[in-house]
Amino acid sequence: MINLRLSIMMFLQFFIWGGWFVTLGTYLANTLSASGGQIGMAFSTQSWGAIIAPFIVGLIADRYFNAERILGVLHLCGALLMYTMYQADDFTAFYPAVLGYMIAYMPTLALVNSVAFGQMNNPSKEFGKVRVWGTIGWIVAGLMISYVFSWDSAASIADGMLRNTFLLCAIASFGLGVYAFTLPATPPKAKGQKTGLRDVIGLDALGLLKDRNFLVFFLSSVLICIPLAFYYQNANPFLTEIGVENATGKMTLGQVSEVLFMLALPIFLNRFGIKATLLIGMAAWVLRYLLFAFGNADEALFMLIVGIALHGICYDFFFVSGQIYTDAKAQESTKSAAQGLITLATYGVGMLVGFAIAGLITDKYTALAGNHQWQDIWLFPAGFAAVVLIIFLLMFKSEKVQTDA
Template sequence: MAVADDLGTAPLRGVDTATGGLLTARLSALMFMQFFVWGAWNVTLGLAMQTVGIGNLIGNAFSVGPIASIVGSFLLGMAAARYVSPKMLMVILHLVGGAILFVLPSFVTPERGASFVWLLLGYMILYMPTVGLANTIALKSFGDRTDNFPFVRAFGTLGWITAGLIIGWAGLSASPQIFRVAAVVSIALGLYSFTLPNVASDAPRDESVLRQVLCVEAFGLLRQRSFLIFMTCATLISIPLAMYYAYASPYVGATGITNVGGTLAIGQMSELVFMFSMPWLYRRFGVKPLLLVGMIAWAARYALFAIGDGGSSLWAVYLGVALHGVCYDFFFVAGAIYTGTIATPKGVNAQAQGMLTLFTYGVGMLLGSQIGAMLYAQLPAAPTIADWQQMWWYPAIAAAVIALLFQILFRDDTRREIAA
């Protein structure tokens, strides 16, 4: 099916006919709510858990997301790619997930802490596949116009910012009620998903059910050397990334900053700024420079945290938070576009996006959460700024080493193919 140069004048591949502006608005609303749900509770969960006296379970709580990425990718990957439309999966997963979010606050207590972790795992098994599904719906809806994706994805960042500002403004940064804020939007997104574009599922192939469940076709993309190196480095950089999500909020709180949710939203504000420059940067420089700058930014951020304190070096804390735009956009958004570029010709875009989620938010962040938990366990019960500073040097050094390996080993084969 033809793809129009102007999104508003011809049908898009695998999607309902719609004007370009209306389609963009619909997908922007999708991304806004998708990441509002996550940002409402994820940003300050560590602080909330430390406040109620279950700080020792922070590492386990932030391990459930990675585990859910792995489990959800395998259990739902086949359905997303073959038998159930992406939008109907979004409906089901967000409605059921919203119900679970409503009851989670009653479990965030010292007596029920272990049960809280298990229930959070159940919720995240439902939520994590929706990240890849949202990317798939947007990318397939735009067809060949992948340069429109960063603009739409920017509204996901705006949703995350809005969630952080609301949580901080309402004084809920250290409260378990952050889950109920997320629940309201999750149910709204489940209902809204009925209106999403009917993107076509990946074309079925003559293969066994086991091969479909294991996403063998998508894993076959790893035979390409450049994609294998990208996926390896994406997995490795997600290890130090996990430490930011889990421990940034208690660290920022230890500096004396009271509006933790609002402060961490600065990172998403910078992400929004850089998001709008991504189409031009991707066309101008290609994927390697963007991915490399993103990894270097992770190393710089953690180094800033390692020198930041609540006194004369407080600027380093704010600057480290503000670097999130470079850290996330230059690596994960560019990486999603690169994955789509590699997977689309093979007809396995949905599986490949799910595989990217599996390796980054799954394997990488699971390792990072557990390594972070071990490092946190070495800190005293009430960590001082000096204790936090020492801890942040580990992810700073790790990110720098990964960036060096990527620079040496990765080659962008797609640009060479386009030139030929």
């Protein structure tokens, strides 16, 4: 019964994120007439939220308040900010609301995990079955937008109907905010303990960077976030602009792929090792963007579909296997700090730089009429990912690590 309640929590948590973040670029460009740079600013709020999140969780949630109560308060605040985004008529009014929202939302990603782990007797066996409902929630949101409401159709976008995604997510956020207060108590684990800035941002794990292999992996992880930002920011506007029907619904194939390749990841890690697995992940980024650059909505639609479906390899084989590698390299006393450091470096710094570059490149290849030179836009991250892949291939020495995959 408790796992059912936790599954509902996970479903709503990622339904909310998937319900507005995927179509954000399309909405800003078409409804608020935002530039590429402004769209990059809006997406970079995710990075600011990721940078600030450890302070909220590490300095407040872990020391003073129950996780489920902070989760509830943050989602209730998020509902109000999401409704403000729904009402915004221009980017000037929209940006402060989305910045505030992401500062409130990003800490909840750690909090739902804390609530789930706190109620499980055997997290290693139980958590995956609960967490998968988060991915299902993201998928359902995309399918609803495309196939139930058709908010991402050309006619609906022209009528400003895509704005309704924010209202839908405001309602879901309010629901999760109330629901969180009904969840079992998850008291702060570090109550009475001294937790400083060093612990929060993972500075205790900096010693890992003395290891050449880990340093190469760490820098590659930051750099590969630049191509990643192009996908988050431009994929939905690209598919919509070139005439792919139900683009948001089709993009949920990426989440389905993520689940399937997560099951295949242990096989690859155990059979081919960490270097080969990471290289496959980076190669998938290169291939994905080449498919986007040369695909179209007609006879080459299959290229776009394959590019979307590669999301599982792109994400699982690099980022998830990277988390496993980080855990294997860290000492027992610095495992949490190491994960915090890599998360801050990638989703914080790496994505922040990535969204800024994606905005600049998008503006550079946008005509005065507002049409994009999509082939040039996608060839940039393809080339960038290829350079990162080559650097990693040459500088990362093969090693055998115990990944427990």
